[in-house]
Amino acid sequence: MTNNEDILITEVALRDGSHAISHQYTVDQVLKVAKALNDANVPYIEVSHGDGLAGSSLQYGLSRTNEMELIEAAVSVADKSKIAILLLPGIGTLHDLKEAANLGAKMARIATHVTEADVAQQHIAYAKELGMETVGFLMMAHMAPVEKLVEQAKLMESYGADTVYVVDSAGYLLPEQVRERIRALKQSVGTKVGFHGHNNLSLAMANTLVAIEEGATRIDGSVRCLGAGAGNTQTEVLVAVLERMGIQTGVDLYKMMDLAEDIVAPILQSPQEITKDSLTLGYAGVYSSFALHAKRAAEKFNIDSRDILIELGKRKVVGGQEDMILDVATEIAQAKRSLVLK
């Protein structure tokens, strides 16, 4: 891997994509996918539970295989690609980070809610100490105004992040919203800037191209769209589009297309598509974990769960505030009743 590529891609099918298969990756699958990605010259391959190291739990979904075995497997077949891990402070620990580094992971992506960069300080510092390349991964980036995002990115930079990512976790951002965010970061931080998109509004590719236009050089993709919600920017398609635009990624297009079709597609039980649920989440801009709660509340009050999710999005409700869901449902039901009475 030379360093003069225009855009460096991180393939997330073995991490974010884990959501799409309920965290059921086997060692054999990871060996095959990672080997093929390495062979196609993908610079970074992320391997972790969908919710980051130590995410395997009743709450986030149990992994079929210990992720450390999966990381070890990926490292064993990757002589060109670097293996990355994702870690959410509060879920993963410094111990997990060290274990992954010892197994050969070379990049640590420390992920926090867009307004909570401060919880990443220790983990980024420790990853640096372990000799890893570091990324500050600002999730649900649409939930903070641009100035707040910039402030949080600066924190990530001050902790030692080599790159700061704008992460559109809910697939909510419109292209112009990506543009202003990437532009602001490019003007304000000295790190490299990255973008991670989701396709809930069918805008993952559009947003990625806008991010690149504004100077993002680190880009996430997932082969065959494997990712949470409607999936991510489809890597093999991204490589094709960037080739058409004359932008270098160093990735072998034919090999990416082949591995998507022959190795990754058979892993999926059903293809990724934009369903009613994923579209609703992208339209409302809320956590996917809210969907089930909202459905239950909607049934209880005989209202439309979409109204609940949209209202939660407007109020910028975050994880941990699930009790708000019932409050919102109650309010909507009351408003509906008073409309009927009028």
Place this chain on the structure above:
Amino acid sequence: MTNNEDILITEVALRDGSHAISHQYTVDQVLKVAKALNDANVPYIEVSHGDGLAGSSLQYGLSRTNEMELIEAAVSVADKSKIAILLLPGIGTLHDLKEAANLGAKMARIATHVTEADVAQQHIAYAKELGMETVGFLMMAHMAPVEKLVEQAKLMESYGADTVYVVDSAGYLLPEQVRERIRALKQSVGTKVGFHGHNNLSLAMANTLVAIEEGATRIDGSVRCLGAGAGNTQTEVLVAVLERMGIQTGVDLYKMMDLAEDIVAPILQSPQEITKDSLTLGYAGVYSSFALHAKRAAEKFNIDSRDILIELGKRKVVGGQEDMILDVATEIAQAKRSLVLK
């Protein structure tokens, strides 16, 4: 349907989407889909064989049901939506057009290769005579330089087209290529301007938004992406995105989402996604009908069919020139051999 909507959508799942189910629509399915689309206030619903009226044939694929029965069914349940038909001169005839009009079709979309607008003259004139709204549908729009596209659009206008569409049949166009095409048409023709995108490069939504930004007001979408190749701009997602942008379509978002999930998705045997084949077609910018020929030629010469398709795209080979496929394959095989010998 009022006339003050910003953007008027034509739903093509019952025409272009017919490709995705090998033209197997039943009267019952069309009744259900058209009724739900009408109920969701979709302005235009296109109903025809995937290759337009009279497309049912061994060459283009046999329809399960006579399309005139399908048109009649759609008309019978659409008291708000207008039923549109597609006609490719050379496949469909004036007689077919008249029959569709007699059954209640209100819009005729006359489709030609982007450089062959002149074959549409008679059909557009006749459609006007029949009292139909008319569209000149310039297919494979990437294959002509912008000036040529403008010239052909002006021909469509001179024949009486109320709207001229830029049709990205191969899903090949990049956003900036859509921008220059729509902009040029807006500057040069007096008709309304429309855009029909395909998602082979995951850019259908991006291209549609750029088209709208440049002044296109007639937009095609397909529910749940049902269409040739990787499908079209996904209608229910488009409605959601435009709502988020404050652009009115008059379409009921929730109803669109519901009908996509409950009525259209079950019709598809497998979800639409961007596969190796559809990505190759979009990357190369060639007719989907070339794919099978190229695969056969590739096997014969032991080369990669993608190399053939990409070369055909560069040479702007069009339908009817299939004999070029073997020539190109021979050249590639020879070049490969001489490389080995060196």
